[in-house]
Amino acid sequence: MTSAPDARAVILGCSGTTLTPEETAFFRDLRPWGFILFKRNIGTPDEVRALTHSLRETVGRPDAPVLIDQEGGRVQRMGPPHWPKYPSGRSVGALPLDLARLGARLMAHDLAEVGINVDCAPMIDVPVAGSNDIVGDRAFGTSPEAVIATGRAVAEGLLAGGVLPVIKHMPGHGRATCDSHLDLPVVGADRASLAGSDFRPFRALADLPLAMSAHVVFTAIDPERPATLSPTVIREIIRGAIGFDGLLMTDDLSMHALQGPFRTRAEAAFAAGIDVVLHCNGRMDEMRPVAEATPRLAGDPARRARAALARLAAPERFDVAEARARFEAALAVA
Template sequence: MKTSSRPSLPAALPVTVLLAAALALTSCTAPGGPGGNTTGTTPAPGSGTDGTGGAGPGGAEGQDGEPAPSALELALAGPSMETEEAAAEAVAQMDAAEQAGQVLVGQLGAADTDPASIRELNLGGVIVMGDAVPEAADGTDDVDALTARLDQTQQALSAGRDWSGIVSVDQEGGLVARVQEPLTEWPTPMSYGAADAGLRDAQDEDGDEALQLAAEGHRLMAADLAELGFTVDFAPSVDVTIGADDPAIGARSFSSDPERVAELGRAATRGLLNAGVLPAPKHFPGHGSVTADSHVTAPVQAASRAELQERDWLPFQALLAGEPTAGTEPLYTPMVMMGHIVVPELEPEVPASVSGPAYEALRELALPAGPADEGAAGGGTYNGVVVTDALNMGALVERYGADEAPVKALAAGADLLLMPSDLTGARDGIVAAVDSGEVPADRLTEAAERVVTLLMWRDQLAEALGQANQEEKAAAGVVPGSGTGGTEPAATSREVSAAAITVVEGECSAPLVGDSVQVAGGTARDRARFTAAAEDAGLGVGSGPVITLLGGAREPGRGDVVVALDAPFGLASSSVPDGGALVALYGRSPGAFEALVDVLTGEAEAPGALPVEVGEWPAGTGC
């Protein structure tokens, strides 16, 4: 016993827009959108405001004889002033109805998301939920049919524009994955936290290896999405979980440690950007520390502002300030999602997604703790896009009408309105609110300019990624190593699970089973995947010790070995005999089951550690 890529671009994108990033060597601006500081809060490497005096890796020679930044490095640094100006000019040509359409994202397959309606509404984008993904004859997702539909949708979104539209999805890994097999399946985000905790505990390191794994895993996941035509992934969740009392986030969170969530969230965000897919870290003001689910009702966060800043807001602050950590470049975060959490400290009884003080608190997180140094990261408020969580969720539906919620969110400070219940009603409601003065016209214009800036910049990033060679990608930190090529997604997914698997109770350096086992619990697919992995490894299935798979995050079990497949909280009330084991796997992908079998047979040790307290076992428990 022990303690323990093919991003979809508009057909006629002007060369001047595509090359704006390369022209912005000395004009990179504040994160995301018009109206920001022209000196910027996240200077481009080599811009002359980041302390390099114009030096940077890759490209032609700059000041002091050092190579100037490549077009890819400049694109990764964020929108240029030229891009902001182009966006402002484009939005100025729109009337109020067109601007209102531009800040709406509808659910693909719902009313008004057919190509003709998309064009008529001037819709900003769509989101793909599971019911919009076609099914192939063999029961897997028909990715060819999905690609064709997304291409048709993107053509409608891009019609008459010089920028592509939002084709978005919730793809986090684990249970939140709208597009599944034959795409590579990824374990839960908590896997990265478990790998991180184990590496730091075993090697007394700062977790760089786990951060690299998180960045590469998210890059490869996003590359699959980009190949299908997605341009936005509403991920990662940078909520700090409180553990078993957290009903909505659980294993979607990296950890209960705010600093580790911040580091892993930055790595994941960078990974998504490295594939040309826009991330949207979520759910400010923090969904992991409340005890209700905003899909059903509006959770109330009773913590003080000081407590929130130390825990829930710390990951968001790290992302929005754009400050580099050891061995990394400054990170540009283009978008953040606002949740439906009621924070009485900010505004009593009002969900954050429709609360002006909540948007102010979010944008002010980019401000430095002390006096700002001129040109330093964190020199101004965050000026990127803030997107609402889905406006058709119970937290808002129980309080506001279908057309009322989008208006209130826009007036409060939202730039992008996700999944209103009625797209045409939301558009018309916004126009009426502007006409009546309920929503100032410049508030709508500001939101539309931020969204168009975001989309123009994404096209520039996709173009730069497509034109960069492997050496330039490696120099920009887009791919690992010295530019020898990409990594196999399925192998990396398995590597994540192998690094995360945690023996919470049991022997660490010996086989946990003999030559044959029985399997119980979980779903039919879970048992089939375990059986396939066991048989491939030469382990018999049908007799011997019982391996019990926990299908739910808090579900207890009994067996010789009990394995939590999602969040590990069910292990606290599970039981095994003397000599048995409790194991946290944090995923149910094929690679996760392969990693489990290797640990059961003694072919590999379990290097992970709990990233969150589970019953009597503190965070950090593991071999």
């Protein structure tokens, strides 16, 4: 693991399958802690491998985090024809735990082969009746117990494949009645209800290295600000009741749940206690003001970043072809 004393506390996207000269210069100057890829960045395996190499070259760190949302189901950035289609969280939750772990291990193999070392999964939100479909079949189940068990299995599979998991969306997105990509969800449940259900998977998996915050207002805790921007939620719930001491990143700052100038959004997140901000769409006119508000990684955020990267290990050896055949056979009869 390399150190990153000059890294900025931000994860950024890029616009295409190769870096533009402007992006290369911007990243070299800024030196973000990490990067995130979306479908617009995914070409052939060789093209993805070249892109992840180019991103790391700009910051001079061979282990710089390169993230992707690869849950399976409707959230899968790498898919056919170059990679298999993986089942939804709901389908994975119906499998025996050893097969849930195996599916994640196979997914990690796909990612590690092209230089991606962080997966924004497992999603361990617990949906409730009447909530928005933004969670829906992405959830492993409708009970905290089911979500905890499968979430742990998926995290273990990713780690075994040399990929860091990111638990999301802390402290819980399952009660949201709107899509935070489009609007700001407001959850009115009392603290006892939240603690008894929504927060439980995050408490159970609080030993994992990385988590993503929820752009959700919890009126019983902070009626004014979403968790991402709330010192109260981060201090009392995420760091306190949940007990998470890993690296906490925002969900995407460009989502419409958040309002105001991008510099202001980033400043508010850092003031609330976020370690690293995330901006995904690759638009330079938005990334530049985010960058202006972003400090260097230092203090507890730097400690948490180092601890997260220390969890990266060489993939466990396994027979990929045999494992894939076994996983696909299990899905065929599920």
